[in-house]
Amino acid sequence: MSITRREFLPLAGASLLAGYAGFEGGKPEPRRAFGPSPVAIVKASSYSEDLASKILEGVRACALDVRGKRVLLKPNLVEFDPHTCINTNVAVIAAAYDVFKTLGASEVKIGEGPGHRRDTYALAEMARYMDVSNFDSLFVDLNRDNVSPVQRFADRGEIYLPNTALRADLIVSLAKMKTHHWAGATLSMKNFFGLVPGSVYGWPKNELHQVGIPRSIVELNRIFRRSFAIVDGIVGMEGNGPIQGTPKAAGVLVMGSDLPAVDSTCCRIMGIDPAKIEYLQMATGQLGVTETSRIDQRGESIRSVRSDFQLLKQYADLRLA
């Protein structure tokens, strides 16, 4: 079987380092008991609904307290194509902003560092992010922010990360529910790739591919533990995601503080077996839980909202029974 360059590169990069650099790697967090972790599923059939009420319902169901906290909203802004739905919808961002301000956050900012495109503001404009009131004063281009080193990132020793993200008391991953042609699915945890600064690592952030996509996802989530997820599955993306897939109306918002639990719940809604998503298996027990028995499902049941996303044929084995 022939595999592609992108599938091969992370494996090869890791192998090289293992062979020539001693491969000590970052020490994983000690496994500890997690759960039961609350994950809220809230139905929302369109972006014109009262999304602030829906998000508030989910945040309260998960008992999140943001009073006095500096909150960074991290949407998934990747590229723009008017014919599909690549990015977190602006209505979700605007609603989340209102909710966290209403709940007493001391500061709410919006930050993103797209992995492919250099002109972040033009991309935000195309995605209509300027519809958020005072967007210019709230937004930080994380690709070009001031940075600080953080020790122990996989086998790389250190990673430079944007100060806006490092100083936040809570990072809210406003992710999009999408299939992904390398990772199987891209949800709240992979969304943290946008926290890595292009000014140091380039466009794309190839360092993360060299370390390995699943491992990089886990490492970034290990660094940014003070997080909450709101996954925009009102209209997600199926097929050849995360950019060239087709819109898929799943009609849900999925929320929680345990990001592996949120992502595994999203997978089940999408008809994907989370046990076959490598980054979730690496994260389970280390960063959160993925088993249904350890997730306290609130709001809608998975069964009532499950809507199988079309998978690329090479990912057919990911289908949840």
Place this chain on the structure above:
Amino acid sequence: MEESFLEARLNLLRRVQNPDGGWSYFPGKQSWIEPTAWAALALYPDPASDRAWSLLKSWQRRDGSFKPAADVQAPNWATALCVNLATVRGEASDKAIDWLLDSWGVENDFPLHTTAKLRIFDPERNFDLKAWPWKPGESSWVEPTAHSIVALKRARPHVHSRARIGTGEAQLIDVRCPDGGWNFGVPKVLGIDQPSYPETTGIALLALQGRTDIAHSLDLARKWVAETPSPMARAWLTLALRLHGIEPPENQAPVGTDMLITAIEALGAPGGNHALLKTGASA
């Protein structure tokens, strides 16, 4: 009297230069190599450019590469921009040039190169062609490749770099998207054509001055420079068209807050320093 398009940009750059002599991407933040190098080129031979060059020289590492910011201890692709600045200033940059010549993507090394040759996987591009990564130990990409080619071509009287320039150009042609433009360097994924981006197309064209096999890329650049909503893309495309001897449409955009865009707009403006990026064809 009202400032010209060029004067407005140069005056803004002078006003927001950081005390250390560098520029941040956005005023009030830390200095970075990329906006500093471009602003220094746009302002050359202004004294502000001299202060910037002093800062950049202090960022050169023992291996000849330049780090991207004062507190970021890593070699960086923008070493290429510093090589060109040194050339402009008539200063030697042999160590930096040597570092550039010793830098290539991991796809040219064992095991990737060998396994691609054995067709164990489909690389969807030619791994024989050496180009440049953003950081050592990574794959090569369009943007660092384009800037490295420009730097080496302009410094060529000082170095023996023809082979790298030639394979670098060939690599850019190899990763050109079917529409004639460039994205970050991946024209196909899983056999599916990928779209190009206007900003990266402009950057790639900087490196391909004098070539005769890029007519449809230049046509695309002409189309995009008039249509793109991105000020950054418009700035790169304007500069690239000018370097290819094509008069770009007049840019009437107001001056913005992004200092990288401001510097590129100044370089591409009528009367700007675009000639400091002129290379002509590779030999």
